[in-house]
Amino acid sequence: MKKLDFIYFDAGGGHRAAANALRQVMVEQRRPFEIRMVNLQELLDSLDIFRKLTGLRLQDVYNLMLKKGWTLGSPQLTAAMHAVIRLFHPQQVRALARFWRESRPDMVVSLVPNFNRALGESLRSALPGVPLVTILTDLADYPPHFWIERQEQHFICGSERAVEQALAMGHAESRVDRVSGMILNPRFYEMEPLPPEERNRARASLGFDPALPVGLVLFGGEGSMAMLKIAARLAGRQLLLICGHNEKLRAKLQARPHPAPVWVEGFTTEVPHYMRLADYFIGKPGPGSISEAVAMRLPAIVECNAWTLPQERYNAEWVREQGVGIVLPNFRAIARAVDELLEPSAYARFRAATERNRNRAVFEIPDILETLV
Numbered sequence: 001m002k003k004l005d006f007i008y009f010d011a012g013g014g015h016r017a018a019a020n021a022l023r024q025v026m027v028e029q030r031r032p033f034e035i036r037m038v039n040l041q042e043l044l045d046s047l048d049i050f051r052k053l054t055g056l057r058l059q060d061v062y063n064l065m066l067k068k069g070w071t072l073g074s075p076q077l078t079a080a081m082h083a084v085i086r087l088f089h090p091q092q093v094r095a096l097a098r099f100w101r102e103s104r105p106d107m108v109v110s111l112v113p114n115f116n117r118a119l120g121e122s123l124r125s126a127l128p129g130v131p132l133v134t135i136l137t138d139l140a141d142y143p144p145h146f147w148i149e150r151q152e153q154h155f156i157c158g159s160e161r162a163v164e165q166a167l168a169m170g171h172a173e174s175r176v177d178r179v180s181g182m183i184l185n186p187r188f189y190e191m192e193p194l195p196p197e198e199r200n201r202a203r204a205s206l207g208f209d210p211a212l213p214v215g216l217v218l219f220g221g222e223g224s225m226a227m228l229k230i231a232a233r234l235a236g237r238q239l240l241l242i243c244g245h246n247e248k249l250r251a252k253l254q255a256r257p258h259p260a261p262v263w264v265e266g267f268t269t270e271v272p273h274y275m276r277l278a279d280y281f282i283g284k285p286g287p288g289s290i291s292e293a294v295a296m297r298l299p300a301i302v303e304c305n306a307w308t309l310p311q312e313r314y315n316a317e318w319v320r321e322q323g324v325g326i327v328l329p330n331f332r333a334i335a336r337a338v339d340e341l342l343e344p345s346a347y348a349r350f351r352a353a354t355e356r357n358r359n360r361a362v363f364e365i366p367d368i369l370e371t372l373v
Contacts, residue, residue: 002032002373005105007119009041009112014220014288018137018183019111025186026366033373036105040112043099044092078310080112082145096122100130107373110134113146114310120151131372135365137182139287140314141165154372158182158287158361161314164316177368181359182291191296193273203277206263208238213342216278218242220286221267223249226331228256230282231335235259237274240278242268272296280341281325282334284308285315290324294357297352300325301337323353 008019024036085092092115100108100123107130110119120132132153140161141147148155148166155171157163158181166176194202200210208214217227217239223246231239231253239262243250246266253264265274271292275281281293285302293300304327306318316327326337340346 001032001034003036003104004369004373005036005038005103005108007038007040007108007110007112009039013139014286015111017185018135021185021362022111022135022365025362026369028186029366031366031370033369036103040115044115044251045096046095068238075286078142078146085114085118085145092118093122093125099125100121100126107369108128108132109369111137111144113138113142116147116153117145117149117151120149120153124152128199131368133372135183136162138162138311138315139182139318140311141171142314156365158359158366159318161318179361179364179368181357181361182287182360183365184288184291184295185272186362187272188292188295191276193297194276198202199277206240206277208263208277209263210262212238213279214238214240214277215280215282215338216240216242216293217282218244218271218289219284220244220289222232222246224284225249226253226284230331230334231256231258231262233331234338235348237335237338238262240269240274241265242274280338280347282331282338285312285327287312287315290315290319291359294322294324294354295359297351297354299341299347299354301328301334301341302326303328303331305329323350324348324357349360 006019006023008015010016019037026033026035034289040247068174086170096118104127108119108123110116110132116134123130123132134147134153135156136147136158138147148169150169154175155166156177157166158179163176163178167173167338203210203214215237217230219227221244223243227241227249231241238260241253241262242265243253244267250264250266275293275298278298281298281300283289283302285304285308290300300319302316302319302325304313306353319325319327328337341350
């Protein structure tokens with residue numbers, strides 16, 4: 001049985017979630033693979049300069065930035081992080097090469113950015129001929145040295161933009177595969193729309209008036225304090241607010257008065273269910289949350305500005321290109337945007353656009369990996 005190493009880390013929740021979803025599907029399909037989940041942060045912990053300086057792992061620093069909203073200047077921070085990664089590149093290559101020699105995988109599948117050069121060089125050094133496949137969990141690359149490197153390997157891309165970027169860097173078409181979107185948890189495909197009466201009962205059980213629209217507000221696994229301002233500006237709207245691991249945010253949202261019904265949730269595995277009860281999505285332009293919302297036929301409202309992570313800025317452009325929602329320069333105009341979105345003819349247009357988007361990537365990728373290995 002062939003051995004596949006899935007490389008992930010916990011900077012944001014999307015990389016682990018994508019790796020787990022892909023593994024789940026491949027196990028359920030009885031693919032002839034032994035899949036091992038490899039946390040790159042743990043593998044390179046001894047080389048984490050951020051941990052040595054601050055006591056926090058690199059992935060924890062990133063998650064703290066998201067939780068606090070400290071993302072202004074993130075392009076400069078990304079450049080600084082890449083400089084540190086380059087400084088420790090030789091040590092990373094040696095550590096990874098030792099790991100490959102001991103574990104001897106038949107394929108390495110990277111679902112992480114920033115470290116693919118080290119993954120590629122170490123694998124060629126330790127196990128020549130073993131393929132490296134990078135699955136972009138962003139809709140596009142943020143060059144240089146983010147997802148796509150100039151080295152011999154394969155790429156799996158969820159958008160035409162990412163394919164064009166890989167080809168422009170000189171990679172052969174035979175080494176670049178296009179799939180229909182981002183990797184989503186299989187539960188997003190298993191959730192059939194509820195019959196109207198059952199949906200109304202479920203909405204009423206959360207305190208909502210089933211006859212009025214419900215907006216779902218979600219800013220990833222770490223939440224965002226921006227949700228407080230959004231809730232204040234949408235005081236007359238029914239909202240389902242999911243705060244992730246941010247318990248401080250959850251407590252503040254639960255404590256503040258809100259004229260219309262709200263439901264405040266912390267970290268939950270029931271996002272597909274909650275999306276099934278909502279009518280539209282509000283959040284940051286993260287590739288996972290946007291793709292989940294579109295899969296559940298929720299038109300989206302996102303913002304894109306200097307605080308938006310640079311690797312997520314194309315996602316806002318993608319929302320416009322696909323016609324699945326509204327992009328704001330900031331959430332100060334969120335009330336007007338919700339009114340615009342919910343105008344019946346506009347809502348029908350946005351909803352139809354989500355229905356045209358057929359993302360089956362998590363079921364397409366196993367065939368590609370089996371062919372490559």
